[in-house]
Amino acid sequence: MLRDFLVKLEDDTLILPTLPDVAIEIQSVVNRPSSSLKQVVAVVCKDTAISARIIKVANSAMFYRGSAANSLMTAVTRIGLTQIQSLVISAAAEQLFISSNEIVGELLDDIWERSVDVTSAACALLLIYKKEHPHFRINLDTLSLAGLVYNIGALPLLMEAENRSDQISDIDTLQLIIEKLQTPVGVALLKHWEFSEDIIEVVEHWHDLEYQSDDVTCVDFVRAAAIYTKNLKINDKTSNHMAILRQKGLPLDNEELASSEFLAQYRSIKQSYE
Numbered sequence: 062m063l064r065d066f067l068v069k070l071e072d073d074t075l076i077l078p079t080l081p082d083v084a085i086e087i088q089s090v091v092n093r094p095s096s097s098l099k100q101v102v103a104v105v106c107k108d109t110a111i112s113a114r115i116i117k118v119a120n121s122a123m124f125y126r127g128s129a130a131n132s133l134m135t136a137v138t139r140i141g142l143t144q145i146q147s148l149v150i151s152a153a154a155e156q157l158f159i160s161s162n163e164i165v166g167e168l169l170d171d172i173w174e175r176s177v178d179v180t181s182a183a184c185a186l187l188l189i190y191k192k193e194h195p196h197f198r199i200n201l202d203t204l205s206l207a208g209l210v211y212n213i214g215a216l217p218l219l220m221e222a223e224n225r226s227d228q229i230s231d232i233d234t235l236q237l238i239i240e241k242l243q244t245p246v247g248v249a250l251l252k253h254w255e256f257s258e259d260i261i262e263v264v265e266h267w268h269d270l271e272y273q274s275d276d277v278t279c280v281d282f283v284r285a286a287a288i289y290t291k292n293l294k295i296n297d298k299t300s301n302h303m304a305i306l307r308q309k310g311l312p313l314d315n316e317e318l319a320s321s322e323f324l325a326q327y328r329s330i331k332q333s334y335e
Contacts, residue, residue, distance in 0.1 A: 066218060066221065066238055066242055067242070069221070070242060070245060070246060070249075075217055075218075075221060075246065075249075076217065076220065076221065077217050077249065077250050077253045078157055078216060078217060078220060078250070080150065080153060080154070080254055081108075081153040081154075081156050081157070083104060083105065083107060083108045083111055083149065083153055084149060084150045084153035084154070086104050087101065087104050087105065087145070087146055087149045087150070088146060088150075090104055091142065091145065091146040096142065097142075098134070098137050098138055098142060099134075101137055101142065101145055102133050102134050102137050104149075105133060105137065105145075105149060106133055108153075110152070110156070111149060111152040111153060112133050114152040114155075114333075114334075115133065115136050115137065115140070115145075115148060115149065115152060116130055116131075116132075116133060116136045117332075117333040117334075118136075118140070118148055118152075118333045119135070119136035119137075119139045119140055120136075120333070121329045121330050121332070121333035122184075122185070122188065122325065122326040122329035122330055123184055123188070123201045123205070123329075123330055123333075124139050124140055124201075125329075126139060140202075143200075143202075144200055144201070144202035145202075146202075147202035147203055147205065147206040148202050148205065148206075150206060151205055151206050151209045154209060154210065154213075155173065155209075155334075157216060158170070158172065158173045158216070160219065160220075160223050161223075162222075162223045162226050164231070164232055164235065165219045165222055165223045165226075165235070167232065168215070168219055168232060168235055168236070168239075169215075169216075169219055172212055172215050172216075175212065175290075175292050176208060176209045176210070176211060176212055176213075177209070177331060177334040178286075178290045178292065178331065179208045179211060179283060179286045179287050179290055179292055180204075180205050180208030180209050180286070180330070180334070181208075181286075181327050181328075181330040181331035181334070182285075182286035182289050182290050182327055183204055183205075183207075183208045183282040183283050183285070183286035184201055184204055184205055184208070184326070184330050185323050185326035185327040185330060186282055186285060186286060186311060186312060186313075186323070187199065187201060187204050187282055188201070188326050189312040189317065189322065189323060189326075190277075190282075190310065190311060190312060193310065194310065197277070199259070199277075199278070199279055199282075203257070203259060203260070203279065204279055204282055204283075205330075206256075206260060207259065207260045207263040207264075207279045207283055208263075208282075208283055208286065210247070210251065210256075210260065210263075210264060211263055211264060211267050211283050211287070212243060212247070212264075213243075213247045213250055213251065213264060214239075214242065214243030214244055214245070214246035214247025214248070214250065214264065215239045215243045215246075215247075216250070217246050217250055218235075218238055218239055218242060218243065218246055219235065219239075222235055222238070244264065244265060244268075247264040247265075248261055248264055248265050251264055259278070259279050260279065262278065262279065262280055263279050263280050263283050266280055267280055267283045267284050267287060267293075268284075268287075268293060270284075270298050270299065270302045273305075277309050277310065277311070281306055281309060281311060282311070284302070284306070285303065285306050285311055285313055288302070288303060289313075289318065
């Protein structure tokens with residue numbers, strides 16, 4: 062099966078999923094010069110699950126402002142026009158992680174849970190980092206989207222596997238295929254979806270500790286979060302890399318990671334995806 066997947070990838074015949082309609086529509090609305098929050102709400106409210114998710118995110122540590130956002134308009138107003146697009150796409154992407162096949166469904170659930178865990182830790186780190194670096198260019202919406210899709214390459218592979226359900230024998234085989242191919246497939250998918258280079262860079266390089274940048278990037282936060290949540294294997298290399306990230310200013314001292322501030326933000330963001 063691995064060989065078949067490789068051939069499809071090389072021949073550019075692997076079927077790539079499209080974003081849900083609401084995500085495509087929100088991109089169109091936000092990119093119009095004359096767009097308004099009311100128009101955004103009109104699109105988002107078409108999907109009750111995404112509407113509920115946006116309200117939960119608006120009330121999480123990422124955007125909470127001291128009072129609850131109890132309506133979609135209040136939530137969208139709080140988040141703002143520039144950041145709502147990424148958050149709607151994030152919420153819409155979750156709808157793709159569904160399968161009627163038991164083995165594929167189990168893997169999709171695990172992949173989504175891991176992405177939520179990494180996203181929550183990355184955004185909690187960014188919130189603390191921005192206190193010391195208030196003009197840092199990366200916003201929470203960009204980082205949250207990067208975290209949620211850092212392992213997105215598994216999605217087309219599992220969708221293809223579902224179409225070959227008669228060939229699926231065990232989870233180990235699928236996990237091997239994902240491990241080998243999720244990076245190039247993920248990059249191809251995000252280019253197909255026309256995602257920004259910041260986010261494509263995360264999918265392509267988050268696990269490659271040899272890939273470094275002088276600047277602090279989304280890759281740094283996702284990589285640190287993956288190590289913290291044990292989604293990147295802990296060894297001497299990862300320990301050394303955490304030291305490098307600390308030198309770049311990320312709040313990764315043991316005391317900072319155990320602080321009530323970090324843990325409260327991490328849990329709040331994670332709960333907004335439940």
